[in-house]
Amino acid sequence: MRAQQTMNLNKEQAQNIASVLTEALPYIQRFSGKTIVVKYGGNAMTDEGLKQGFARDIVLMKLVGMNPVVVHGGGPQIGDLLDRVGKQSEFIQGMRVTDTETMDIVEMVLGGLVNKEIVNLIHQAGGNAVGLTGKDGNLICATKMKMKNLAPELDAPEIIDLGHVGEVGQINTKVLDMLIQDDFIPVIAPVGVDKEGQSYNINADLVAGKIAEALHAEKLMLLTNTAGLLDKQGTLLTGLNAESVDKLVEDGTIYGGMLPKIQCALEAVQNGVHSSHIVDGRVEHAVMLEVFTDEGVGTLITA
Numbered sequence: 001m002r003a004q005q006t007m008n009l010n011k012e013q014a015q016n017i018a019s020v021l022t023e024a025l026p027y028i029q030r031f032s033g034k035t036i037v038v039k040y041g042g043n044a045m046t047d048e049g050l051k052q053g054f055a056r057d058i059v060l061m062k063l064v065g066m067n068p069v070v071v072h073g074g075g076p077q078i079g080d081l082l083d084r085v086g087k088q089s090e091f092i093q094g095m096r097v098t099d100t101e102t103m104d105i106v107e108m109v110l111g112g113l114v115n116k117e118i119v120n121l122i123h124q125a126g127g128n129a130v131g132l133t134g135k136d137g138n139l140i141c142a143t144k145m146k147m148k149n150l151a152p153e154l155d156a157p158e159i160i161d162l163g164h165v166g167e168v169g170q171i172n173t174k175v176l177d178m179l180i181q182d183d184f185i186p187v188i189a190p191v192g193v194d195k196e197g198q199s200y201n202i203n204a205d206l207v208a209g210k211i212a213e214a215l216h217a218e219k220l221m222l223l224t225n226t227a228g229l230l231d232k233q234g235t236l237l238t239g240l241n242a243e244s245v246d247k248l249v250e251d252g253t254i255y256g257g258m259l260p261k262i263q264c265a266l267e268a269v270q271n272g273v274h275s276s277h278i279v280d281g282r283v284e285h286a287v288m289l290e291v292f293t294d295e296g297v298g299t300l301i302t303a
């Protein structure tokens with residue numbers, strides 16, 4: 001079958017393939033042996049073809065010597081199950097208000113359904129993945145989030161109580177080091193645990209950022225459902241640093257789910273990750289385009 005396809009290529013198509021592979025070579029050399037953390041957002045996880053393309057990109061990265069680590073979200077998928085049991089989703093500054101019942105659903109959806117679906121997709125694409133939540137190997141030690149009210153004009157206290165919403169206290173990389181060493185692709189659900197064994201729902205972007213820092217990753221890629229970070233006119237902002245981000249938060253250009261994304265992207269580069277990228281997960285093979293070609297897609301964040 002494969003030989004047949006190759007024989008049917010015309011000269012121009014064959015030349016195109018050769019030039020694509022040649023373009024990829026310096027990137028393969030540069031990133032070989034390096035860790036690349038890819039956050040797969042729930043909003044970018046909707047189309048079957050895109051999901052399969054994502055899994056193939058991750059497997060290809062592994063086969064050419066990079067160490068991809070996947071951290072996934074699942075906000076819309078949690079919302080669907082909450083709807084089905086008749087519970088309303090409520091978000092404050094991009095974080096889901098999480099009571100005890102919601103926490104159970106979050107853990108079931110993220111650690112069960114979504115995590116195992118991604119593990120499965122990677123296996124279907126020929127890779128070898130292991131799914132974990134932050135409880136496995138004590139990977140994500142969480143603390144309760146104390147969220148500052150960014151809009152004091154709202155009728156809410158200065159520090160907002162979001163219930164079981166956590167922050168990353170510490171990442172224990174031991175289990176990840178072991179998996180990477182043995183050529184598995186870790187797939188991580190953003191559920192953390194504190195010293196008392198209490199579960200926490202952590203925004204997946206924040207987990208991805210801290211995992212990237214702890215693993216001294218080369219790149220942090222955040223796949224989402226926009227072209228990247230957009231200005232008020234909807235134009236893509238291709239490059240950003242700390243100063244420009246502050247201004248965009250203050251004037252309300254960045255809000256909701258983009259707030260934790262940009263916060264963790266910035267913190268990661270300030271804490272040693274070489275580059276952070278907000279990437280359009282609706283584009284087929286977005287990961288491959290970002291890693292293997294001269295055409296970076298989305299917004300690059302530098303320190």
Ligand SMILES: Nc1ncnc2c1ncn2[C@@H]1O[C@H](COP(=O)(O)OP(=O)(O)O)[C@@H](O)[C@H]1O
Nearest residue numbers: 041042043224225226229230253254255257258
């Ligand atoms: N300046 C901005 N540029 C692009 N998207 C933004 C911006 N500010 C807020 N957003 C919102 O952030 C959303 C992405 O965050 P989120 O819904 O949490 O996605 P994900 O599931 O990928 O983490 C976008 O769909 C958009 O509604």
Ligand SMILES: CC(=O)N[C@@H](CCC(=O)OP(=O)(O)O)C(=O)O
Nearest residue numbers: 041042073074075095096203204
């Ligand atoms: C605290 C908090 O908001 N947690 C998120 C965790 C999942 C997530 O981050 O999913 P996305 O990446 O798809 O948005 C939530 O409950 O939706």
